[in-house]
Amino acid sequence: MSTAAARKPMIDMDLPPHARHVPATHWRNAKDEAEAAKLGMWLFLATEILLFAGFFCAYSAFRLYYPGNWHAASSYYLSWKIGFANTVVLLASSFTIVMAIRGAQTNRQWMIQLNLFLTQLCAAFFLVVKLVWEYWPKIQEGKLPGGFFTYAHSQGPHDHIFLSIYWIATATHGLHVFVGMIVIGWAMWMAARRHYGPKHYTSLENIGLYWHIVDIIWIFLFPLLYLV
Amino acid sequence: MSGHHHESYLAPRETLWKSIMAWVYTLDHKRIGVMYLIATTFAFLLAGVFALLVRAELWEPTRTIVDEATNQTRVVGQFLPGWTERGLPVTPNNAYNRAFTLHGAIMVFLFIIPAVPAALGNIFLPIMLGAKDVAFPRLNLLSWYTYVFGGLFAVWSLASGGAETGWTFYTPYSSTTNWGSTTAMVLAAFILGFSSIFTGINFVATVHKLRVPGMGWFDMPLFAWAIYATAIIQVLATPVLGITLLLLVLERTLRIGIFDPAMGGDPVLFQHFFWFYSHPAVYIMILPGMGIASELIAVHCHKKIFGYRAIAFSSIAIAAISFLVWAHHMFTAQTAAFNAVFSALTFLVAIPTAIKVFNWISTMYKASIALNTPMLYAMSFLFCFTIGGLTGPPLATLAVDIHLHDTYFVVAHFHYVMMGGTVMAFLGGLHHWWPKMFGKMYNEFWGRVGAVLVFIGFNVTFFIQFFMGTQGMPRRYATYVEEFTSFHKISTVGSWILFLGFLIHALVFAHSLVAGRAAPKNPWGGLTFEWEADSPPVEHNFDHEPVITHGPYDFESVVPPHCSEQDFPLHPAAQNGRAHGH
Numbered sequence: 001m002s003t004a005a006a007r008k009p010m011i012d013m014d015l016p017p018h019a020r021h022v023p024a025t026h027w028r029n030a031k032d033e034a035e036a037a038k039l040g041m042w043l044f045l046a047t048e049i050l051l052f053a054g055f056f057c058a059y060s061a062f063r064l065y066y067p068g069n070w071h072a073a074s075s076y077y078l079s080w081k082i083g084f085a086n087t088v089v090l091l092a093s094s095f096t097i098v099m100a101i102r103g104a105q106t107n108r109q110w111m112i113q114l115n116l117f118l119t120q121l122c123a124a125f126f127l128v129v130k131l132v133w134e135y136w137p138k139i140q141e142g143k144l145p146g147g148f149f150t151y152a153h154s155q156g157p158h159d160h161i162f163l164s165i166y167w168i169a170t171a172t173h174g175l176h177v178f179v180g181m182i183v184i185g186w187a188m189w190m191a192a193r194r195h196y197g198p199k200h201y202t203s204l205e206n207i208g209l210y211w212h213i214v215d216i217i218w219i220f221l222f223p224l225l226y227l228v
Numbered sequence: 229m230s231g232h233h234h235e236s237y238l239a240p241r242e243t244l245w246k247s248i249m250a251w252v253y254t255l256d257h258k259r260i261g262v263m264y265l266i267a268t269t270f271a272f273l274l275a276g277v278f279a280l281l282v283r284a285e286l287w288e289p290t291r292t293i294v295d296e297a298t299n300q301t302r303v304v305g306q307f308l309p310g311w312t313e314r315g316l317p318v319t320p321n322n323a324y325n326r327a328f329t330l331h332g333a334i335m336v337f338l339f340i341i342p343a344v345p346a347a348l349g350n351i352f353l354p355i356m357l358g359a360k361d362v363a364f365p366r367l368n369l370l371s372w373y374t375y376v377f378g379g380l381f382a383v384w385s386l387a388s389g390g391a392e393t394g395w396t397f398y399t400p401y402s403s404t405t406n407w408g409s410t411t412a413m414v415l416a417a418f419i420l421g422f423s424s425i426f427t428g429i430n431f432v433a434t435v436h437k438l439r440v441p442g443m444g445w446f447d448m449p450l451f452a453w454a455i456y457a458t459a460i461i462q463v464l465a466t467p468v469l470g471i472t473l474l475l476l477v478l479e480r481t482l483r484i485g486i487f488d489p490a491m492g493g494d495p496v497l498f499q500h501f502f503w504f505y506s507h508p509a510v511y512i513m514i515l516p517g518m519g520i521a522s523e524l525i526a527v528h529c530h531k532k533i534f535g536y537r538a539i540a541f542s543s544i545a546i547a548a549i550s551f552l553v554w555a556h557h558m559f560t561a562q563t564a565a566f567n568a569v570f571s572a573l574t575f576l577v578a579i580p581t582a583i584k585v586f587n588w589i590s591t592m593y594k595a596s597i598a599l600n601t602p603m604l605y606a607m608s609f610l611f612c613f614t615i616g617g618l619t620g621p622p623l624a625t626l627a628v629d630i631h632l633h634d635t636y637f638v639v640a641h642f643h644y645v646m647m648g649g650t651v652m653a654f655l656g657g658l659h660h661w662w663p664k665m666f667g668k669m670y671n672e673f674w675g676r677v678g679a680v681l682v683f684i685g686f687n688v689t690f691f692i693q694f695f696m697g698t699q700g701m702p703r704r705y706a707t708y709v710e711e712f713t714s715f716h717k718i719s720t721v722g723s724w725i726l727f728l729g730f731l732i733h734a735l736v737f738a739h740s741l742v743a744g745r746a747a748p749k750n751p752w753g754g755l756t757f758e759w760e761a762d763s764p765p766v767e768h769n770f771d772h773e774p775v776i777t778h779g780p781y782d783f784e785s786v787v788p789p790h791c792s793e794q795d796f797p798l799h800p801a802a803q804n805g806r807a808h809g810h
Contacts, residue, residue, distance in 0.1 A: 047463055
């Protein structure tokens with residue numbers, strides 16, 4: 001019928017979906033397509049790092065301006081135990097998503113689905129802890145950024161700046177975790193349709209890369225905000 | 229049914245509705261490029277109107293179009309009722325601030341950043357590489373819709389009161405003035421940044437993964453090199469603008485206070501953030517123009533480009549150095565040692581830039597130059613860009629900059645680089661590739677008339693501003709001392725000549741689309757892949773994947789595709805062939 005369809009190779013419908021993958025018409029082969037997708041993802045991750053670099057620069061600037069106040073505010077407003085629990089959970093989720101990719105490489109469909117589910121569980125745990133044990137009490141006590149800061153027992157003149165950085169950095173990170181849950185949810189749906197297999201798991205790998213960067217950013221945020 | 233794969237990419241579908249939907253959902257890089265071309269042209273018109281208003285206002289030392297006696301805007305305000313209805317006092321100075329802010333913000337974020345890469349680059353980068361499309365066609369379409377979405381925010385801001393901060397949005401002015409409309413403009417720039425990132429990611433991946441087999445890095449046309457360098461800056465600098473503008477929006481809405489000195493914040497921190505993006509961003513604006521200049525000069529001189537690798541590497545060098553010079557915008561606000569470092573780094577940019585200029589001039593030396601409209605623009609580019617470039621080092625010199633900071637000297641320098649450089653190159657590229665994009669020739673005579681008028685108008689408008697600046701005329705003032713009157717009048721007359729030039733170009737292009745004669749496949753005798761394709765190209769650019777048989781500028785040894793020796797009697801290859809034949 002159509003010449004474009006005629007040029008495509010015949011597809012054996014008995015094969016599982018991941019073995020039926022045909023590259024888009026503008027690609028010369030599936031390898032180029034997969035490599036380009038990964039390159040695009042790495043470039044996107046570079047933009048993510050630079051985006052968060054803005055927070056880290058602002059953090060450094062104000063730490064230099066108000067070293068004593070900054071240092072004291074960290075331990076005064078934030079609980080390292082909560083931060084540590086979330087760190088452990090995120091690290092675990094980085095491991096499970098790698099195991100999901102391993103499942104695709106070795107064509108064990110149950111392994112993909114189980115590990116994606118575990119990753120999703122960790123992400124949800126992280127967000128729930130963040131919202132219920134960190135954000136909600138702070139909102140109630142008025143430990144809010146900048147002009148909304150109303151907490152009665154502030155311990156230094158620039159606490160509101162520290163909380164500004166804390167709120168915007170962790171909220172932006174939390175938003176990334178939430179977006180991660182959406183794309184991992186999409187990957188679970190694809191996995192349920194047996195979309196991933198040893199020769200075709202590019203999007204799963206890219207989601208894994210994204211999840212790692214979300215994890216790594218937290219690895220920097222945690223010590224900077226909670227520990228030092 | 230199958231026909232459209234072998235028809236022009238512009239060919240309509242069976243019904244009007246299908247034709248419209250084919251554009252709305254198109255994944256074809258050429259169609260997306262055309263949509264970008266239309267959208268950026270609209271932005272250029274809009275911002276151009278504000279430029280004319282600004283110049284008209286400066287005709288007299290006191291008010292011209294905004295009236296001080298009644299304290300009401302007479303011209304600008306009439307068209308924009310929102311400017312007075314917000315219950316905020318609109319003084320003539322506010323109105324003037326808004327006019328130049330809208331000019332700057334729309335020109336920078338909606339026209340000059342996307343115009344060359346996203347319009348011409350989108351259409352020609354894949355074709356020049358022998359590819360069927362960009363690496364991620366859907367991301368490409370998303371980029372266009374993101375651009376339009378951001379553009380709507382800008383229009384919303386414009387209609388609801390505008391912004392008066394200048395396109396740089398400096399705090400604390402930007403964080404304290406006129407509520408909703410400044411936020412809308414900042415959000416517009418934030419959203420447009422995403423569009424720019426998408427384009428950048430797409431082009432880097434395209435250059436890496438979609439070159440035709442056998443095409444090495446140094447077989448690429450120089451336009452592709454320039455777009456590649458641009459795309460890298462787009463990817464690496466734009467996120468910093470994103471976070472900066474996000475912080476500014478949060479400053480305005482959540483009062484986070486990090487740029488507010490009253491709350492212990494630091495307004496200069498904003499400037500560091502802003503310029504860390506926006507200085508590389510001026511190279512996002514100029515590098516594609518340089519790429520076009522390389523193509524125009526080589527093709528219309530029918531001569532191998534001088535110093536191919538030097539031009540290619542200088543693009544990358546400019547991209548790299550661009551990240552290390554941002555603090556030269558704050559020479560008046562920093563310590564001497566810090567300034568000295570950034571002054572030295574800024575001088576470094578002059579080196580790769582000069583390498584390019586010398587290579588272009590060397591290419592023209594003893595060449596058989598065809599003075600077509602694109603070549604006229606290439607020469608305008610060389611002339612204006614050299615002036616713009618050479619007025620950079622005085623500004624990079626600390627002591628001189630203290631005197632010239634925030635004067636018309638800076639305005640003139642910026643416009644010589646951005647308009648004299650990028651816009652001239654863009655217009656040259658538009659004429660150069662017009663026959664390929666739309667399959668129609670334009671009227672060469674009137675094209676040249678327009679080019680000459682734009683060149684004259686531009687220089688009349690801006691050359692005088694160097695003198696105004698050294699005499700001490702500060703920028704961004706609606707009124708000035710009477711001594712500057714004749715300077716400003718000359719400049720304003722220049723803006724009218726410019727307008728006339730653009731008007732002629734618009735008519736020439738409209739005439740071409742309606743009544744232009746059909747374009748041959750290779751009207752200029754170029755050697756890159758786009759001249760092997762049909763005019764306009766088919767949906768996937770080529771009927772068969774092109775084969776790379778020669779370098780992009782081997783004019784002395786290759787007769788251009790689809791050309792006979794009679795077409796280009798002055799062509800070196802034709803001359804060699806004839807000599808050989810006898």
